[in-house]
Amino acid sequence: MKQTLVMISANLRSLPQRLWISLSMVLSVALVVAVLTGFLAMAKGFETALAGNGSPGIVVILGGGTNQETSSDMPSGVIRSLQATSADLGLKRDETGAVVFSREIVVPVEIQTATDGSLQTLALRGMDPTGVALRPNAEVAVGRSFSQGTREIVVGRDLAARARIFGIGQTVRLGAVDWLVVGHFDADGGAMESEIWGPLEAVQSAFDQMGQVQVLRASLITPQALGTVQAALPALSQTPLTAVTELQLLSAQSARTSTLIRLFGWPLAILMSIGATVGAINTMMTSVSNRAMEIATVRTLGFSRLSAFAGTWVEAVVLSVAGAVLGAAASWLLFNGWQASTVGPNNTTTGFQLEVSLDVLKDGALLGIAIGMVGGALPALAATRVKLATALRSAG
Numbered sequence: 419m420k421q422t423l424v425m426i427s428a429n430l431r432s433l434p435q436r437l438w439i440s441l442s443m444v445l446s447v448a449l450v451v452a453v454l455t456g457f458l459a460m461a462k463g464f465e466t467a468l469a470g471n472g473s474p475g476i477v478v479i480l481g482g483g484t485n486q487e488t489s490s491d492m493p494s495g496v497i498r499s500l501q502a503t504s505a506d507l508g509l510k511r512d513e514t515g516a517v518v519f520s521r522e523i524v525v526p527v528e529i530q531t532a533t534d535g536s537l538q539t540l541a542l543r544g545m546d547p548t549g550v551a552l553r554p555n556a557e558v559a560v561g562r563s564f565s566q567g568t569r570e571i572v573v574g575r576d577l578a579a580r581a582r583i584f585g586i587g588q589t590v591r592l593g594a595v596d597w598l599v600v601g602h603f604d605a606d607g608g609a610m611e612s613e614i615w616g617p618l619e620a621v622q623s624a625f626d627q628m629g630q631v632q633v634l635r636a637s638l639i640t641p642q643a644l645g646t647v648q649a650a651l652p653a654l655s656q657t658p659l660t661a662v663t664e665l666q667l668l669s670a671q672s673a674r675t676s677t678l679i680r681l682f683g684w685p686l687a688i689l690m691s692i693g694a695t696v697g698a699i700n701t702m703m704t705s706v707s708n709r710a711m712e713i714a715t716v717r718t719l720g721f722s723r724l725s726a727f728a729g730t731w732v733e734a735v736v737l738s739v740a741g742a743v744l745g746a747a748a749s750w751l752l753f754n755g756w757q758a759s760t761v762g763p764n765n766t767t768t769g770f771q772l773e774v775s776l777d778v779l780k781d782g783a784l785l786g787i788a789i790g791m792v793g794g795a796l797p798a799l800a801a802t803r804v805k806l807a808t809a810l811r812s813a814g
Contacts, residue, residue, distance in 0.1 A: 430733060436705055440737055443701040446694040447741025447786045448748065450687055455749035455782035457683025459772040460758065461676035467770035468672035468762065471555050471608030472665030474641040477509070479634040479651070483658035485670060487524045488764045492631040497521060499654045500634070508646030510637040519636040520549035521618055524764050525625050527592045531581045538759075540577065541766040542592055542614045544621025545635075550603075552635050556610050561586045561601030566617045569624070572601040574611030576769045580759070584614075595624045609668070612759075612768045638663075671763040691789050698793025702734050703800065723802040731791075731798035738790020742783040749782065750774045 480490040500507075500517050509517045522545045530537055543549075550556070550563055550572075564570040571592075573584040578599075589596045597616065605611045622628050638644060644663055651659040662670075754774040762768025 430736065436701075439701050439704055443694075443698050443734075443737045443790075444741040444744060446697045447738050447789050448745035450690045450694050450789065451742050451745025451782040451786040452749045452752075453690060454683060454687035454785055455746065455774060455778055456753050456772070457679055457687070458778040458781055459749065459753045459774045461679040461683070462775055462778055463758070463770045463773040464679065464760065464762070464768075465669075465672045465676045466773050467607070467609040467768065468668040469665065471605050471610045472663070472668035473554050474663050474665045475554070475638050476552060476664040477636050477638050477644060477647055477661055478664055478667050479636070479647075480632070480660045480662075481655075481657055483660060485660060485662070485667065486764070487522075487633050488526070490632045492521070492634060493655050493657050494629065494631070496655045496657075496659065497631065497634070503654075505650065506646065507650045508639055508643030510639055517636060518548055518552075519634050520546040520552050521631045522546075522549060522635060523618065523621060523627060523630060523632045525593075525621060525627070526764065526766055527614070529581060529583065529590070529592070531583065533580065533582055538581070538767040539765065540612065540614060541764050542571075542616060542621060544616055544618040546618055549615070549618075549635065552637055553605075553610065555608065556603050556605040558601045559604040561599075563601055564616055565600075566619070568617060569595060569597050569620050570600045571597045571614050571616040572603050573599055573614050575602045575604050576607065576611035577614070578602050580757075580769055593624050607771060609672075609762060609768050609770065612762070612766070635664075668763070675760060675762060687785060691785055694789045695793040698734055698738065698789055699796055701737070702730060702794050702797030705730065705733065705797065727798045727802050729798075730800075731794045734794020734797070735787065735790045738787050738793070741790075742786030745786055746779045746783050750779070 478487075479492070479496075480487065481492040481496070482490055484490050500519060503517075504515065507517065509519070512518050522543060525542045525544070526539050527542045528537055528539050547566055550558065558572055559575065561572070564572055571590075578584040583590055584599050584602075586599055586601065588599050590599060591597075592614070603611070603615070618631075622630060638647070641663070644661065647661045651661055753772045756772045757769065758772060759767050759769045
């Protein structure tokens with residue numbers, strides 16, 4: 419053990435003599451860590467933006483056996499049955515005993531931002547007056563909510579900041595008609611802030627979808643009442659109906675996109691790590707070559723193969739740890755909180771913030787350290803086979 423510690427100490431003390439080649443290994447590892455962390459932070463941020471707005475106490479009912487709002491179609495008979503039934507559905511009711519729910523429709527609309535003139539496809543959601551109250555994680559923060567019977571809209575705070583065409587009092591053309599912006603709503607930075615909300619009948623009329631309803635949103639008596647709702651749906655309609663909590667719906671929608679992001683990020687990071695591993699092998703082989711005389715001498719004096727192996731291998735691991743720390747720190751400074759957008763639910767643009775969490779940093783750092791552990795093994799093995807006679811000939 420003492421011999422091993424001596425070799426490790428000697429290797430680390432001699433690092434300044436190989437400063438530039440050692441730095442190249444540190445930087446290559448840091449780059450791999452930063453790239454992987456960036457992709458994972460993107461996936462994590464997207465998941466947080468969607469699932470973070472979901473409530474386990476809100477149920478979303480979709481028609482046609484789909485789990486996508488835009489492809490759902492709610493039969494009018496279901497709505498009439500909900501309004502008329504007195505059976506226990508597991509849903510909250512108002513003081514008159516009627517089920518409290520919101521009929522909703524989502525229409526993709528295209529706008530041109532004022533920041534860079536780019537075109538974005540957004541979700542215009544028509545809803546009943548109860549729709550805003552059935553979103554416990556959102557509230558109108560500036561201005562007021564829309565009024566029924568008007569072409570008024572409220573816009574997510576994040577969307578208003580990104581597009582800069584949704585100032586309160588401004589008129590915006592969506593589809594073939596003009597809409598008046600009367601408020602901005604806040605959803606704690608979640609994906610809801612990428613939506614536009616307006617009166618159901620006005621949205622239906624503007625887009626020639628009179629009478630069409632895609633989803634119903636209601637409040638569960640308790641989160642455990644979802645099973646009661648699901649059991650009651652077959653009696654309401656012959657059309658297949660799906661009931662999921664808002665949290666389940668948004669989590670499923672975020673999973674698809676975040677999985678695609680990870681499927682792109684991991685292979686790229688692994689390919690880069692292969693290159694970084696080759697660089698680590700080259701760096702450490704140079705280290706062994708430069709110190710061949712020293713290694714051969716201590717081996718002749720009785721130092722074990724294990725001590726020679728450990729000295730070189732630990733040096734590679736230390737350099738990779740330094741690279742992992744540098745890459746993780748750079749990722750946190752550059753990416754954490756960075757605003758981004760991608761195609762989200764209903765094939766519309768969804769804004770979110772990259773989130774460099776501890777799990778993201780851990781995954782990136784572990785890949786960086788693995789580069790040093792693998793890349794240092796072959797040079798460390800070579801160090802155990804250095805002979806004094808060969809080192810003397812090379813020096814001569």
